[in-house]
Amino acid sequence: MREVVVISGKGGTGKTSISSSYAYLASKDAVVCDCDVDAANMHLLLDADFKEQEDFYSGELAVIDSNLCNNCGKCFEVCRFDAISKEPEYHVVDPISCEGCHYCSRVCPTDAIEMVTQKAGDLFVSNIKTGARMVHAKLGFGAENSGKLVSKVKRVGKEMALKEDKAYVITDGSPGIGCPVISSLSGANLVVLVTEATVSGLHDLKRAHQLTKTFNLKVVAIVNKYDLNREITQKIRNYLATEGVQVIASLAYDENFTKAMSVAKPIVEFDKNCEISQQIEMSWKTITNILKEH
């Protein structure tokens, strides 16, 4: 079992269209993970049926029992998150600001503060249109710990792939370079960095690539919308060449990309003969070859 993680740094570069295409091409021989738990989209392209659901609990929240509170203000004094405020008769916790650190509940002299475990989101296992299964999630509103939810999605996906003897885990990562991305990357056999020929695309590519270097991961790249700005494309290619990163596809700016999304299909399903679909299919072959060696 080999895991491919598709990330991009910048949002909107085509990451999900590409990872869904790989899921489509790998067909039954993969488990698919959507780790963009903040704004998950892959289920739309792969017709996920949300067959199994599980609550995901993570983090805690302080709750003050107004009957036990003697309004001494110790909790207010120790809270570093401005989460506690004073009412005339007792203190209250702002659930959005509370980090769940327990400090207030530890110093409360009347034991009026209880730490309550929070539901942080939903985890789903779905059947998808390729005949494979997909693990995905929805983070609760204002919930923290998206990194932990990402780890959970990956863990469930990998266990499933091992048990069912699948060749691949195909993971759609999250944007940025922070905690959810770091969790998406852990244990990856190959990272596909998707960028676009824009100044922001180049800027974010460098940061995302540097992040993968700190984890010593094997990386390949896809340049999307390369013909939008050939000068930037050249800069991207130069950067990647210097860093020894192979470009496995260069995709032209093509409105088919958006049209496919609008009818909820991966581009390789929407029009398998168009140029970008051919390119994506070739890049998937390159990936499977690389994975044989890694």
Next chain:
Amino acid sequence: MKLTIASGKGGTGKTTVSSNLTTYLASMGKDVVLADLDVEEPNSALFLNAKLVHSKVANKMVPKWDAKDCTLCGECEEVCAFNAILQLPEEIRVFPELCHSCYACSELCPTFSLPMTPAKIGVISEYKNELFSMVEGKLDLGQEMAVPLIAQTMEYVDEKFPENIKIYDAPPGTSCPVIEASRYSDFVILITEATPFGLNDLQLAVETMRVLNQKIGVVINRYGIGDDGVEKYCQAEHIPIITKIKNDKEVAKLYSNGELIYDKIDHFKNSLDEIVTFIGGLK
């Protein structure tokens, strides 16, 4: 006035709208400041031809073990809710990336052996061009928590530019970073695109903003390429559509080069005018 430009989905045009809107308002003589709060991938400075005027290190406070008086009693490991402290047979190990700076271990330690000390998480930079100033927070690679840096970047802006109209370019998504960038604002503009992805992520963003009790309006970007799902949703939910920015490859080309758009493309400027009128009507 504080205005946050946010979106659920990445790549819908937050930075394009916020950098053009700020420049446009400044060109009309308004005192504006732009804050790039997408600290994981800040990009606004690329578009504004601005010079760096000041930068400072952003820290968070983390405990640092002082072996001298420590009795290895284990209280610190016990009180830490984030597994950031590990007690080993002969030492206390701190994992700064996991620390939420709650101070519990430090202040509850009976021998004061975990004093809080600053640890670098990123850099806050202030830039200026001929029209206005912008402030950017940039998270160091390998740092996991964006929220403390977002908070510090907003504090910096409040201190340096107390009177200005503040435009916040928010991070994408719906979790803690975007909440931090939205909760103190007077209004949040959600940028989306008229596709099923755009709609799905817009719905998530709207639900988050409703939990925060935030006033919201929607800008539909790349209009004309997808479907009418977003419009129908906004109508059903009584969310104002502030403007629709036409899908236009010329806009994409200018953006790709890091150029401003409103001074070159009329329909884009008309859309900005609609946003300006809408904001004006909020007061």
